Amino acid sequence: MQPLRGTRDILPNETIFWQYIYNTVLRILTTSSYREIRTPILESTSLFKRSIGNGTDIVNKEMYSLIDQGNREITLRPEGTASIARSFISNKLYQESQINRLWYLGPMFRYERPQSGRQRQFHQLGVECIGSISPMADTEVIHMAIKILTQLNCKDYQLEINSIGDLAERNKYETDLKDYLKYYNRDLDIESQKRLEINPLRILDSKNLQTQEILIKAPRLQNYLKSDSMQHFNLVCKYLNNLNINFQINNMLVRGLDYYNYTAFEVKTHLLGSQDTICGGGRYDSLIQQLGGPNTPAVGWAIGLERLLMLVKSKLDIDCPKIDLYIATQSLAAKDKIWSIILILEKYNINFELDLSDSSFQKQLKRANKSKAIGCLILGEDEIQNNIVTIKWLVTGDQEIIEYNDFIKRIENNTLYIQNHK
The missing domain is CATH 3.30.930.10 (Bira Bifunctional Protein; Domain 2)
Incomplete structure (x- = not known):
């Protein structure tokens, strides 16, 4: 289609x-x-x-x-x-x-x-x-x-x-313009010939060179x-x-x-x-x-x-909206917990993209790099068991392990790396 x-x-x-x-x-x-x-x-x-x-x-x-x-x-x-x-x-x-x-x-x-x-x-x-x-x-x-x-x-x-x-001035001008143009009817372009009876003022807009030459000596609206x-x-x-x-x-x-x-x-x-x-x-x-x-x-x-x-x-110097955090998850527990993190990110206007592919961390990280995000937030089985989050800062290549509660506090206090590099 x-x-x-x-x-x-x-x-x-x-x-x-x-x-x-x-x-x-x-x-x-x-x-x-x-x-x-x-x-x-x-x-x-x-x-x-x-x-x-x-x-x-x-x-x-x-x-x-x-x-x-x-x-x-x-x-x-x-x-x-x-x-x-x-x-x-x-x-x-x-x-x-x-x-x-x-x-x-x-x-x-x-x-x-x-x-x-x-x-x-x-x-x-x-x-x-x-x-x-x-x-x-x-x-x-x-x-x-x-x-x-x-x-x-x-x-x-x-x-x-x-x-x-105004309308009265234009009507009088239109009458005189038609009288003038009738002498040149056959020399006007086809579109102007059609307009002569129904809308003669539009002839003034004609781009045809011969019609423009005819209009040189036509009555002038300003005189009316x-x-x-x-x-x-x-x-x-x-x-x-x-x-x-x-x-x-x-x-x-x-x-x-x-x-x-x-x-x-x-x-x-x-x-x-x-x-x-x-x-x-x-x-x-x-x-x-x-x-x-x-x-x-x-x-x-x-x-x-x-x-x-x-x-x-x-x-115009306009870029597509930047992704701050790409979110990679693995395991059912991680997929369950990520929503509480998403609510925090939304509250503090941190742009994110949640990977929905169910593929391996390796493939999710490749997509994170292609997304040009500042960082990739990783939440897997280890993170769930140890109550931490892992963030790989894609702009530097550094990786940071942060306790979950500290991660939330740093977002709230505007001290997370990402908030200083937006």
């Missing part, structure tokens, strides 16, 4: 990196009062159709949807923001606090062609600041993203930001922005400068989801080829109301964990 195409196992020697990222993120975001939230993997299909938009590739091509036994349309979540917005509404989080700072980390699902850094089951880390219209909130979430990347030793990136205005949009964007830029965060204004940057307004931003790198976006996000002030909740502004972002790991894994 093999895993499904586009999915992969995360093995123990990899999970240590995932856990390190989780712990780093937890520490950084807790400092700034962000709280973790965990939403279901399954949601109603209508949630994503209403939030992401029927004209998007995600809804049209990429969602894993099915009819369950209750004849309900359900979907494996393709992204996190819609689920957070739904949870905010259904749990009435707006009654608890005016501002809700939330973060999440978990699997998402999209039917795409599997490639490096992009799987059909992938993982996203996301942050959502819900309840503030202030450009300070935009700045805060961007600051969180940059701080996380910096802490993970990811330095080769570029932050790009843009203002995509009114004072509120520009003032909001200018303040975000000012605050980012105050934080010494470098950025570039990219007037062609739009996000692929329908719910964004005002600020849009991406963190990109040249190290991942065509999959160059590490982090993407923006402001979505109408989404929560659109889903039936109160009129609540919000801003957030998501980072793809697989892509992030491709960038930082080699830079």
Whole structure:
């Protein structure tokens, strides 16, 4: 049996990196009062159709949807923001606090062609600041993203930001953009031709060189922005400068989801080829109301964990958890007594591995050496009869015979060799 195409196992020697990222993120975001939230993997299909938009590739091509036994349309979540917005509404989080700072980390699902850094089951880390219209909130979430990347030793990136205005400004721009592009319809790449009617703003994202040349003289969204949009964007830029965060204004940057307004931003790198976006996000002030909740502004972002790991894994100095004591036993009496020793080791956080093979001491000692433990605790018939334990210190080759009660006291008093060499 093999895993499904586009999915992969995360093995123990990899999970240590995932856990390190989780712990780093937890520490950084807790400092700034962000709280973790965990939403279901399954949601109603209508949630994503209403939030992401029927004209998007995600809804049209990429969602894993099915009819369950209750004849309900359900979907494996393709992204996190819609689920957070739904949870905010259904749990009435707006009654608890005016501002809700939330973060999440978990699997998402999209039917795409599997490639490096992009799987059909992938993982996203996301942050959502819900309840503030202030450009300070935009700045805060961007600051969180940059701080996380910096802490993970990811330095080769570029932050790009843009203002995509409000819905009315964008609709007027979209109409003029379509009128302009219709003259070049046959010259556009095939994907852009499809997007011309259903989602023309996405054409600005096209990587096709001929389409990019056509866009050079296209209308500019910035010319359609009114004072509120520009003032909001200018303040975000000012605050980012105050934080010494470098950025570039990219007037062609739009996000692929329908719910964004005002600020849009991406963190990109040249190290991942065509999959160059590490982090993407923006402001979505109408989404929560659109889903039936109160009129609540919000801003957030998501980072793809697989892509992030491709960038930082080699830079993280992380070792597998060390084994302090390898435990070798022989005889029924030793196997009976070892459990009292294990309780002591657990109490004082001494990492151990209990040999379960029932093989000879010689073979157990070979496994102990391969385990790279500091010492091997030996408990056999002689040890039981004389009420002692034998420890072979594998790092030095020395062997020590210790009376059982003295062994326990030395653990409790933190004077055992192992506790001075961890």
